[in-house]
Amino acid sequence: MLWETVSLAFTTIIRNKLRTFLTVLGVVIGVAAVIAMVTIGQGSSAQVSASVAALGTNVLTVRPGTRGFGPPTGGATAPRFSLKDAEALADLSLVGYAAPVVSSGQTVVFGNANAATQVYGTSGDYTRVQNWALRTGRSFEPHEESAGSAVCVLGQTVATKLFGNSDPVGQSIRVKNVACQVLGVLSARGSGSFGQDQDDLVLMPAKAVQRRLEGNANVDSIAVALRKSVSAEDGIAAVQAVLRERRRIGLTQPDNFSVSDSKELSNMLGGINTVLTGLLSSVAAVSLLVGGIGIMNIMLVSVTERTREIGIRLAVGASARQVLLQFLVEAVVLSLLGGAIGIGLGLAIAYGGSVFMAIPFVPSGAVVALAFGFSALIGVVFGYFPARRAARLDPIEALRYQ
Amino acid sequence: MPPLIQFAGVSRTYGRGEAEVRALDGVDLSIERGEFVAIMGPSGSGKSTAMNIIGCLDRPSAGKYLFQGVEVQDLDQDRRALLRRHCLGFVFQGFNLLARQSALENVELPLIYRGLPKAERVARARLALHKVGLEGREGHDPSQLSGGQQQRVAIARALASDPMVILADEPTGNLDSQRSHEIMQLLQALNRDGITIVMVTHENDIAAYAQRLLVFTDGKLTRDEATPALISRSA
Structure with missing residues (x-):
């Protein structure tokens, strides 16, 4: 009997193609929007996790001044770090690598090509902290670091801007007024969590940047890679202890530096992502709900249009329950049809969006199943009222209806 | 054996108080198995109301309706649907076929509600169409059939579930004289096969096909007699 009802619903739906299309359009749009939003949201979450995973072990960033959410406080007055601080952190047993970072915005020039970029003065450990391989050439040697030699490693974006497709290794570029020999080029990393270009940088020995570009001995931040088995909490505590001692901070005084964890950033980004996805979904x-009301509307019209048919069915022996079931099944089939089309459309939109935004395409079976189940629920909820109206028709009145 | 259909003091009123209309007023009647009964009477005489009550589409306001000796006036909607499904077949003036379904699908309809499997439904529907002389037209939509043929499909639909009674409400009202007589001959043949037929009509020559005539006037049964010779055939 149920099968008969379902096949009857399909017959009715197929015989009214245009009406069916218009009826399910609302549900199609609603489901497609939900699926697209959630899938793209999950794709960008996967992107965040992937970029964190690319860091390998947990990376701590140590900066002078205290920072929380919002603008940094005390950053300007807090004492800077020195190269010695970085060395002291590197000596900790919990720490794998620690690299000082002296950043300096500069224009770099080769021939008649130039590029405005960020120059990072650091050590050869920087690429190890970041788990960042070189595409070609080599990084700095310790003697170049200690001598503050005018050598550099280019990010892919800078290499492309200055050299196009030719090999930069061994060439000499000009940074500010310093002639600088190119040792190697980093592999491409693409865009970061905030969409910034991670490959737009030049690495030089820290001392070279301090002396030749900045003219001071400041270190802006220290990037610390913990050893594999070390938890972020333990690592942060150890780093804090060493720095408090080196900076002579009394027991009761607060830190005048901050240690942030790479996972902190990813958690924050993940949080924003979840909120945005939830909001958009x-x-x-809401459009899914409106779609459901659309189905109810058409089903009510359909009940009125088919009053005579209902009368005939009742006269030949259909029970009220069977008539109710017929209209309910029709509404559910309609909304499931809309749901199925919407799922296909939503996944297509999400796929297009993922390609366009260069994030992974992560379709979720659970979300698809949920959307499908929700469409069925919409059919039942919004189909019930019209179906009940059909089932309650008086057969005599219904047969007389013209 | 109790009569197939029996009314005991059946009344049917519509509305309340001042606006109360008595469509049927204390009617007693009984119809035996195998009878062919014609019901006549002017508009508003209560004949359609009587048909609706016999067909379990309506319930009496007072009195008893016994079907095969069982009181059915107080049955709920679902049980009345069951009775219609298994014991009654309807033929209407306006044919009342489902427009977008083939003749065969229309005849299958009551069998669907009896929960029969597809193969058996088709076999029984084909047999019923054969009985009314429509073999070869199974796939036609009602719009592709003449009025007489549509009424034959409707009769086949009523026949398909092997009813005890066929209730025909002005079955020839929309047909020309030639087709009307063909339909009546068909009903007569079915009656000879043992099916009880109760028919409402306005026309004497149609009523003449029946064996017994009931006449309603103002909600009361005023005549109950064998079909008089004077309106037989010649008229």
């Missing part, structure tokens, strides 16, 4: 869910 709930807006999309």
Whole structure:
């Protein structure tokens, strides 16, 4: 009997193609929007996790001044770090590598090509902290670091801007007024969590940047890679202890530096992501609701249009329950049809969006199943009222209806 | 054996108080198995109301309706649907076929509600169409059939579930004289096969096909007699 009802619903739906299309359009749009939003949201979450995973072990960033969310406080007055601080951290047993970072915005020039970029003065450990391989050439040697030699490693973006497709290794570029020999080029990393270009940088020995570009001995931050088995909490505590001692901070005084964890950033980004996805999905869910009301509307019209048919069915022996079931099944089939089309459309939109935004395409079976189940629920909820109206028709009146 | 259909003091009123209309007023009647009964009477005489009550589409406001000796006036909607499904077949003036379904699908309809499997439904529907002389037209939509043929499909639909009674409400009202007589001959043949037929009509020559005539006037049964010779055939 149920099968008969379902096949009857399909027959009715197929015989009214245009009406069916218009009826399910609302559900199609609603489901497609929800699926697209959630899938793209999951893709960008996967992107964040992937970029954190690319860092390998947990990376701590140590900066002078205290920072929280919002603008840094005390950053300007807090004492800077020195190269010695970085060395002291590197000596800790919990720490794998520690690299000082002296950053300096510069224009780099080769021939008649130039590029405005960020120059990082650091050590050869920087690429190890970041788990960043070289595409070609080599990084700095210790003697170049200690001598502050005018050598550099280019990020892919800078290499392309200055050299196009030719090999930069062994060439000499000009940074500010310093002639600088190119030792190697980093492999491409693409865009970061905030969409910034991670490959737009030049690495030089820290001392070279301090002396030749900045003219002071400051270190802006220290990037610390913990050893594999070390937890972020333990690592942060050890780094804090060493720095408090080196900076002579009394027991009761607060830190005048901050240690942030790479996972902290990813958690924050993940949080923003979840909120945004939730927000957009709930807006999309409203259109799903409107789609459901559309189905109810058409089903009510359909019940009126088919009053005579209902009368005939009742006269030949259909029970009220069977008539109710017929209209309910029709509404559910309609909304499931809309749901199925919406899922296909939503996944297509999400795929297009993922390609366009260069994030992974992560379709979720659970979300698809949920959307499908929700469409069925919409069919039942919004189909019930019209179906009940059909089932309650008086057969005599219904047969007389013209 | 109790009569197939029996009314005991059946009344049916619509509305309340001042606006109360008595469509049927204390009617007693009984119809035996195998009878062919014609019901006549002017508009508003209560004949359609009587048909609706016999067909379990309506319930009496007072009195008893016994079907095969069982009181059915107080059955709920679902049980009345069951009775219609298994014991009654309807033929209407306006044919009342489902427009977008083939003749065969229309005849299958009552069998669907009896929960029969597809193969058996088709076999029984084909047999019923054969009985009414429509073999070869199974795939036609009602719009592709003449009025007489549509009424034959409707009769086949009523026949398909092997009813005890066929209730025909002005079955020839929309047909020309030639087709009307063909339909009546068909009903007569079915009656000879043992099916009880109760028919409402306005026309004497149609009523003449029946064996017994009931006449309603103002909600009361005023005549109940064998079909008089004077309106037989010649008229």
